[in-house]
Amino acid sequence: MNNFGLFTDFYQLSMMQGYFKEKRDSVVVFDCFFRKHPFEGGYTIICGINEVVEYIQNLKFSDEDIEYLRTLNSFDDDFLQHLKTLKFSGEIYAMKEGSIAFAHEPIIRVKANILEAQLIETAILNIVNFQTLIATKSSRVVESAKGGGVMEFGLRRAQARSAGLYGSKAAIVGGCVGTSNVEAAKKFGLKVIGTHSHSWVQSFNSELESFRAYAKxxxxxxxxxxxxxxxLNSGLPNAITVFKELREKGYKPLGVRLDSGDLEYLSKEVRKALDAEGFKDAKITASNDLDEHLIEHLLINGAKIDNWGVGTRLITAHDSPSLGGVYKLSGVLKDGKIEPKMKISNDPRKINNPGLKQVYRLYDKDTDKAIADLITLDDEVINNDEIKIFHPLYTYKRKIVKNFYAKKLLKPLFIDGKFVGKMQSVKEIAKFAKEEKESMWEQYLRNIKPQTYKVDLSQKLWDIRESIIQKHKPN
Amino acid sequence: MNNFGLFTDFYQLSMMQGYFKEKRDSVVVFDCFFRKHPFEGGYTIICGINEVVEYIQNLKFSDEDIEYLRTLNSFDDDFLQHLKTLKFSGEIYAMKEGSIAFAHEPIIRVKANILEAQLIETAILNIVNFQTLIATKSSRVVESAKGGGVMEFGLRRAQARSAGLYGSKAAIVGGCVGTSNVEAAKKFGLKVIGTHSHSWVQSFNSELESFRAYAKxxxxxxxxxxxxxxxLNSGLPNAITVFKELREKGYKPLGVRLDSGDLEYLSKEVRKALDAEGFKDAKITASNDLDEHLIEHLLINGAKIDNWGVGTRLITAHDSPSLGGVYKLSGVLKDGKIEPKMKISNDPRKINNPGLKQVYRLYDKDTDKAIADLITLDDEVINNDEIKIFHPLYTYKRKIVKNFYAKKLLKPLFIDGKFVGKMQSVKEIAKFAKEEKESMWEQYLRNIKPQTYKVDLSQKLWDIRESIIQKHKPN
Structure with missing residues (x-):
């Protein structure tokens, strides 16, 4: 799977050959961004940057790939020869993996020869769309558990093997404490979790016998x-019998898991019985089609559940299983300068921001909490004392920000095709995502009806955008 | 990715060590089945059997896997030594890939040593759940297009790389005519499709110039x-200009693609203009968040769309992104006989069918259309003249079937660990899926409110099931 050349859409290759034949080798700028948070939420956790790096570093066409493309009778030999030696030689800036990002902000900014920039669109979107979606879902589920541990249990329902693998990683980035996926645990150094299933119990002559065998x-x-x-009539009393036997031998049982039925009622009854028998430290884990809404509902009704195993609805982001991240041309280098480009649309939310850009996050000096983000041209110098920000569509919405410090969110990842970033472990990424959430006021992190965080454009960028829109207006 | 040992949930390994330590090496039977068709539909197309074969054939633990497991401090050396030499040595029966299946029918039946049978649960479910889901979704979309070609365009929104890869395959099995995914096309011998994107147009000084370059x-x-x-003001007139230039040179343009806006209105206007200029053969392709419902709606309103590019909503099965396929213990070999096992549940739909089973499909001798399916014990001989079938829950629903022939749906795939099936190409599987649909009356294939196809139990199987339920009833 380290053979990345054909991990793309066919039209990227058609276009590349077109550019090649037309001798168009301009340097262009593409931005990867999304237009709407998933799950009707107020924030999105960026995930997948490590895999973008891995992709870019290993991107090439094998001889077998070239021979396959030749069989399609669509490509000429000179172009195939060109593909054979192609490597990514451009520049990529990206947000740090684990960053919180908002709609319309460039997450990844590519500045490269048009052939290379075009080729990498599909893989970048595939990688970042999915992992970002799952990291964000995971964060929502983890927030709903109010401190209870959330475990990722979804491999059997993941959309094929690599969705399980990278979905587990993204779940940990979003705050899960562990995964059942052994392959993911090995690859990413994650905590791996799991005990037994119903079939263990069924394969013995009795439930008690099966519990004793497990405890042994x-x-x-x-x-x-x-x-x-x-x-209540069988599982719980049998577990308590075995827990007592363990206690007599000096062991401390971990607890029980419920995987069906009325989790609220059952967990309360199980808690009472365990406490009454002196197993106050034994934890109750629940699973069975859980998501952030069901977990909140169970907790608000007093369910006595300590830990949560979340499968299908996390690993597939069941209620919103795709992030609509896009990759749009925003500039073409002409005479040493980036000429801004944008796609005009009747829908104002679909107009992208032109030019080579940077994103600044402004933090309050007293609280260290984020105040707003500002999208600027890359070479703009922002005023560090006072910034007037305004809503890019509803421009009457204005605010003057003072007493702040600013951080650039887009950082160099590749320069002249060379990796200049730093690979983070999944543990580090998860830690950073947690810090990112701590830097946000809680109203932006709410699972339902969050406040909208301010993302504004610099005056200069707004002016360029307006002038292009006006130029393309009919009449 | 051919290293399959760790492609599993941790609890399978915990249980395996438990069985190993307890010296439990009984032969058991597990069934893989689903309880409900996805998308509120009336049928499901089985997909992924080839990849199950690939998994079983390559299943082993590498030295690196073993060393990783050792670091977890959960496994003893004797068990790890056992894993090191483990291969699948059991028996697997499965439906032919591309088969139409119904709820509660065993799709895959595993009869093996309990350690091996337990290990393979996760991967089998991961593979079959996803591919079956997408093949079924694809079939629905293809049905809605009423003969128009449907192309799979979803790689950038697929849930990681292998969802794109195997999702493309499943889309073709379901009836799509081609895919944009180059890697999938190469791996599975699929037709690959694609032309250019908006960025091609934007990267030129004018749309007309970009169209000319493409046509050249x-x-x-x-x-x-x-x-x-x-x-209407730019794209269409520019395309017609270029089409005329092509015609003068003796070429025949393929057509145009619409990717946004009011597809119904625009397609009608585009059709009129193309026809008026003599391009009656030029096709109109549409894309943009399409699914079976939107395609039906466009067609019923007279949209002039010939071909459909379907992305996100097909490759993620957006409205129902998981198939709840399960893998349940149904028997344990004792004294040379399979002792039937089942999990009792308060929910009658969650009770599985016990024993080693076969599925028969009964076809009408005159029409060759399927009449009903019958789940039996494996060694039952069915009466080929007359069968009384009845609903397993609502037993008053009875019917006598005559003038039929019967086919066994579960066929041997592995015997004593050896592959005894036949690998089908994706083209063959797609052809078989089409034949399967042709063998079904259309009321079962309807996208909305389909009739329920009859799946009944043999009297013998029903009796065993009842006797186990009665035995476990309190009082």
């Missing part, structure tokens, strides 16, 4: 699934 | 995207 094998980490037959 | 490069396959600036 894992006396230090006995967590029993108690809903195979009947939670 | 691809005179035999000129398909122009006409919505970069304004379809």
């Amino acid at each position: 094998c894992y006396p230090n980490s006995t967590l029993l699934l108690i809903d195979t037959y009947n939670v | 490069c691809y005179p035999n396959s000129t398909l122009l995207l006409i919505d970069t600036y304004n379809v």
